[in-house]
Amino acid sequence: MxxxxxxxxxxxxxxxxxxxxxxxxxxxTQAMRDEINIMAQRRPF
Incomplete structure (x- = not known):
């Protein structure tokens, strides 16, 4: 690279x-924030 x-x-x-x-x-809502956090943690950076 x-x-x-x-x-x-x-x-x-x-x-x-x-x-x-x-x-x-x-x-x-907090539930939506939680979902966004979960999705963000699964992102392959």
Whole structure:
């Protein structure tokens, strides 16, 4: 894996983490937040 691939992967991971964070903050209930947490933990970063 070269440097540009690593940088691209890091950007993608950061973008996914921000999206998960936005979804978690906008979730209307604690149950939805729990589901988002479970899905986020299963993500292969």
């Amino acid at each position: 070269n440097i540009s691939d690593r940088m691209r992967r890091r950007r993608m991971i950061n973008r996914e983490r921000r999206a998960i964070d936005r979804a978690w903050q906008s979730a209307p």
